[in-house]
Amino acid sequence: MTGTVLFSNIPKSYFKITNYMLDLVRASLCFLELDLNVIGDLKGFITEPCMKSVSVIDIISETVTAEKLSIFFNNIENPVKNVHIHSKVEGQVATSMNIFQTEILVFYETSWITREHLLGFNGNILCFKKPHFDIELVIEFIKQWRNGNNTEFIALLMTRITDVQDITSDLSEGFDFERDDGLLATILVGPPDLFQFFVWHKRFTVVEYN
Structure with missing residues (x-):
């Protein structure tokens, strides 16, 4: 279920109306968009039953x-x-922090992002909108992956974020290289504002026509 979520800071009320609505339609809450500054009791918010089904948070x-x-x-x-x-x-x-182990992590405001945040990412897909760090840090990230044994990482995307689920739509013009363990990766730089680093956990196949 997506849509407006009704939450109240009135003591002991929290998500009660939302839980009731979800029960009415036998649905679960998957997507949650929220402003942390309007929630007085974060720990109370987190323990609400409907939070157990949330998989996407904005x-x-x-x-x-x-x-x-x-x-x-x-x-x-x-x-x-x-x-x-x-x-x-x-x-x-x-x-x-748990966010650095998520499957997909997207930052839209990046002025606070540090070297440690980038190199410490242990999830699958990491995206930055208008990153403020230098390209040397990106090179260091790629070197860390190439010299390491991380088998979970999938992609690093920077700037033009559209659909992170469709990041392999056109990597045909990218530069391919192999890690020592055989994992294939592609780097694509698309001027003026696109960078993709993608790891192929399943090799693509090339169909030849006679």
Whole structure:
């Protein structure tokens, strides 16, 4: 179920109306868009039953503290698969935070992102909208993958984010290289504002026509 989620900070009310609505239609809550700054009791929010089914979270706060992010994500009972953070984050964000192990992690405001955040990512797909870091850091990230043994990583995308589910739509013009263990990767730079680094966990096949 997607749509408006009704949440109240009135003591003990929380998601009660939402839970009731979900029960009426025998549905579960999969997608959640929220501003962490309007929630007074984050820990109470997290323990709501309907949170157990949420797999996609969009944080839309204009600015949020690292402490609030940590309280929210590090205390969610079920791991969230897809996280989009539109916010500028104030304070030091530890790379041990759960978001850095998610399947898909997208940052739309990147002025607070550090070298440690990029190199410490242990999820599958990492996306940045208008990154502020230098290309040397991207090269370091690729070297880390090439010299390491990470078999979970799938892709690094920067700037032009559209559909992260369709990142292999056109990598035919990219540069391919192999890691020592045989994993094939492709780097595609598309001026003026597109960069993709993709790891092929399943080799593509080339069909030859006579």
